Amino acid sequence: MSNSKQAQAPRWLAWLLPRTLRARLIGLILVAVLLTQALTLYAVTVYRQHQLQAVATNLLVTSITTLQSAIAMIATPKRAMFVHRASSGQWQLLQTRPPARARFLSADGLRPSADGHTHAIRHSLRRLSRDINRVLGSTNQVAVTAGPQPYLYVSIDQSGPTQWLRIPLDRVDPPLTTPMIVWWLVSLALLLLVAAGFSWHITRSITRLVKATDQLALGQPEPVVPSGPVETQRLGERFNAMLQSLQQSRQAQQTLLTGLPHDLKGPLSRMALRIEMTDDEMLKLGLKRDLNDMQRMVEQFLDFMRGQDAARLTMVPLRMDEWLVTQVAEEQRLGKPVTLSIPPVKSPVVIRADAQALRRLLLNLVDNALTHGKPPVEVSLQALTTEVVLQVSDHGLGIDAADYQRAFEPFERLDQARTHTGSVGLGLSLVKGLAIAHGGRVELGSAAQGGLQVSVFFPLAAQTDD
Numbered sequence: 001m002s003n004s005k006q007a008q009a010p011r012w013l014a015w016l017l018p019r020t021l022r023a024r025l026i027g028l029i030l031v032a033v034l035l036t037q038a039l040t041l042y043a044v045t046v047y048r049q050h051q052l053q054a055v056a057t058n059l060l061v062t063s064i065t066t067l068q069s070a071i072a073m074i075a076t077p078k079r080a081m082f083v084h085r086a087s088s089g090q091w092q093l094l095q096t097r098p099p100a101r102a103r104f105l106s107a108d109g110l111r112p113s114a115d116g117h118t119h120a121i122r123h124s125l126r127r128l129s130r131d132i133n134r135v136l137g138s139t140n141q142v143a144v145t146a147g148p149q150p151y152l153y154v155s156i157d158q159s160g161p162t163q164w165l166r167i168p169l170d171r172v173d174p175p176l177t178t179p180m181i182v183w184w185l186v187s188l189a190l191l192l193l194v195a196a197g198f199s200w201h202i203t204r205s206i207t208r209l210v211k212a213t214d215q216l217a218l219g220q221p222e223p224v225v226p227s228g229p230v231e232t233q234r235l236g237e238r239f240n241a242m243l244q245s246l247q248q249s250r251q252a253q254q255t256l257l258t259g260l261p262h263d264l265k266g267p268l269s270r271m272a273l274r275i276e277m278t279d280d281e282m283l284k285l286g287l288k289r290d291l292n293d294m295q296r297m298v299e300q301f302l303d304f305m306r307g308q309d310a311a312r313l314t315m316v317p318l319r320m321d322e323w324l325v326t327q328v329a330e331e332q333r334l335g336k337p338v339t340l341s342i343p344p345v346k347s348p349v350v351i352r353a354d355a356q357a358l359r360r361l362l363l364n365l366v367d368n369a370l371t372h373g374k375p376p377v378e379v380s381l382q383a384l385t386t387e388v389v390l391q392v393s394d395h396g397l398g399i400d401a402a403d404y405q406r407a408f409e410p411f412e413r414l415d416q417a418r419t420h421t422g423s424v425g426l427g428l429s430l431v432k433g434l435a436i437a438h439g440g441r442v443e444l445g446s447a448a449q450g451g452l453q454v455s456v457f458f459p460l461a462a463q464t465d466d
Contacts, residue, residue, distance in 0.1 A: 221247070393448075398447070
């Protein structure tokens, strides 16, 4: 159970993460920048609030105690005017108690107001009033009102009727200023641009390497320009060195496989002449059979080399349905047990192909089915939306699904009988090479009758008028 959960976690995480390395790197940097900026803004805001709270508390307490001392030396009728002028018109000295909605402070916190309602008061104002009440002590009563215009009420007892200072609190807890928000957004945008540019620069060399490997898979290798960090530069240099080694190896292989069959044709022709001059019919029959196998091997080598070189192919529009009817009919005239099935099509099945190379592909599939399978060989053609499928199947035993990949390897013999049939294991390799050269692909499977089924997919070409 634990293993299944561990296996499911990466798949679930894969749905959330971007697929490309560049997108993941950019996303990682952007998330890190956003979190850092958010935490920085939070820390600055909290520090600013604490500092403002401490400064506001000290300032208000100092102002209240100073006014309280000054009022004691001023005549009662002039006290209100003195407070008004001393505070630049901001504070007022009241002779009446705070309004009913005011909430008084106690050791347990804010009490309910006289009207019975618990009005919401911002946390910062609660803390400010509590700090002021704590500093002033029990000699002064403190109350606070909520609303758009909050007020702080502080009692001043001058051995007579209690008087109250009303202090507006709207400027004590100012909101976050617009310039600060603009500055934060601008700095965030700049950081995001720098992060995106950095990520693009880091992954550009890797993206080039990915494109180069795609070109290599298509048979069109191209070197890359080493760039980026030291690691990606070395990776680019190693990739170019690998391309050079592959090219040298391929050239050596082509020289060997192309030159050797050509060199063998001369001795084989002389052997054929000497065989005809032999009087022993039994010996002549055996030598002819061996010579035919050798000639077939040579032809397989030559066909394989031609199929690997896409530059030798002449691609032209080809009516696949009509062409296949002609080819199968010719094989039937030669006595081969081959059948053809083409369902009715609404429009001509046209591909871009080299007719000679396509014929080699079909003959290899048919001969491979007759040699290693059992007749009859069934050939079919099916037109899909964007491609056409050529299928060749036999009635033999087929091959195991685990050996499908091995079957495409050059010189791979899955059937030991091939050593006695003039086969060198290039049939399916040739088919795969020709299919790739035509922009297609090859798939192996089991036929309905139990034999091997080879499906070759070709891309459909744009239809043209006949």
